[in-house]
Amino acid sequence: MIDYEGHDDHFSAKNMSVFSHPDFDDHEAVHAFCDPSSGLKAFIAVHNTNRGPASGGTRFWTYANDTDALTDVLRLSRAMSYKNAMAQLDIGGGKAVVLRPEGEFDREALFAAYGRAIESIGGTYITAEDVGVSPADMAVIKTQTDYVAGLTDGENASGDPSPITADGVFRGIKVAASRAYGSTDLAGRHVAVQGLGHVGYALAEHLAAAGAILMVADINEAVLAKAESELDAIIVSPEKIHAADVDIFAPCALGGAVNADTLPEIKASIVAGAANNQLRSPDMADALKQRGILYAPDFVINAGGIINVAAEVSGHYDPAWVTGKLDQLEDSLAEVFDRAAAEDRTTADVAGEMARQRMAAIRQWR
Numbered sequence: 001m002i003d004y005e006g007h008d009d010h011f012s013a014k015n016m017s018v019f020s021h022p023d024f025d026d027h028e029a030v031h032a033f034c035d036p037s038s039g040l041k042a043f044i045a046v047h048n049t050n051r052g053p054a055s056g057g058t059r060f061w062t063y064a065n066d067t068d069a070l071t072d073v074l075r076l077s078r079a080m081s082y083k084n085a086m087a088q089l090d091i092g093g094g095k096a097v098v099l100r101p102e103g104e105f106d107r108e109a110l111f112a113a114y115g116r117a118i119e120s121i122g123g124t125y126i127t128a129e130d131v132g133v134s135p136a137d138m139a140v141i142k143t144q145t146d147y148v149a150g151l152t153d154g155e156n157a158s159g160d161p162s163p164i165t166a167d168g169v170f171r172g173i174k175v176a177a178s179r180a181y182g183s184t185d186l187a188g189r190h191v192a193v194q195g196l197g198h199v200g201y202a203l204a205e206h207l208a209a210a211g212a213i214l215m216v217a218d219i220n221e222a223v224l225a226k227a228e229s230e231l232d233a234i235i236v237s238p239e240k241i242h243a244a245d246v247d248i249f250a251p252c253a254l255g256g257a258v259n260a261d262t263l264p265e266i267k268a269s270i271v272a273g274a275a276n277n278q279l280r281s282p283d284m285a286d287a288l289k290q291r292g293i294l295y296a297p298d299f300v301i302n303a304g305g306i307i308n309v310a311a312e313v314s315g316h317y318d319p320a321w322v323t324g325k326l327d328q329l330e331d332s333l334a335e336v337f338d339r340a341a342a343e344d345r346t347t348a349d350v351a352g353e354m355a356r357q358r359m360a361a362i363r364q365w366r
């Protein structure tokens, strides 16, 4: 079973607090916003601003309760600090979740209220797209605040970050293939893509163009039909995609794809995809290593989108700079794989250490 970002049941919804929350990691600030007239309920978490203003996308999602939303924002914002530090961007780590209201609601009014919430915290957090949010929503947020990126209009606009994320994941998959199979050639390789959304579909297109044979799953029938006709993809049920008989498993839906239930059934020798927080719990990294499965740490391989956002945030969007950063992403991932192999450690452990060093190394903002 996949859920949102790998939630466990160990923290009771009746017992919501921030500082004693198991996923609280010395976050600099955790803001809760409510606007009854639009139905807005949102959390913005600023994890770490050592490298610059906290940046990360906004997720718009239906949560079972407030605690689940808080858990998600705490984990996602921490992952953004790691991702942004690993990619050596001049931005810190933050994330937001907007709880999808029950029943009818005015989307424009909701995102306008959310834009005012961002404005009220004075630039400590800069948002962009994440799951459930589109460039059109960013345009509404922009009417209320300048602390927003991933815009499609304006001379410095970087647009939807998803295609760049997919490009980075595709490059990372080839780095992983070079380690696991001695070649970056993906022709004839079987790849399972879990989730054909903004990133997953674009990744599937790259893979198909490289000659890979695709197995895909989604809960959206229309996108499956498209992948079947356009990419010759084989459709697999969402419950079974992790267990597909493939070389590479690419989680591109929500978090927690690798967990105690799915791990024993994974047949792939590489796990590399776009989803944030793919490991439901840290011990999954050891379990993957023990099974000889090469794991590309999510916060290393899926940084393309935030790289694109950082280019916009810098005030001078430059596609050549973005491409250079994607080259650097490949180098960082290769370094993670090399060090993990040389030191007999998990790739997640090595990547986490590298990110923490890059986070601690500078305090250049504020």
Ligand SMILES: NC(=O)c1ccc[n+]([C@@H]2O[C@H](COP(=O)([O-])OP(=O)(O)OC[C@H]3O[C@@H](n4cnc5c(N)ncnc54)[C@H](O)[C@@H]3O)[C@@H](O)[C@H]2O)c1
Pocket (backbone or CB within 6 Å): 002, 129, 130, 131, 132, 161, 162, 163, 165, 194, 195, 196, 197, 198, 199, 200, 217, 218, 219, 220, 223, 238, 252, 253, 254, 255, 274, 275, 276, 302, 303, 305, 306
């Ligand atoms: N968009 C980006 O640039 C970006 C950057 C970094 C990380 N990510 C991460 O990548 C993942 C995908 O992001 P996205 O922007 O493509 O989101 P999206 O909402 O466009 O796509 C998610 C897809 O997963 C599908 N899905 C949901 N539950 C599923 C299930 N149980 N089984 C199979 N499919 C399921 C949805 O129907 C949808 O098609 C997320 O974890 C996101 O946080 C995205």
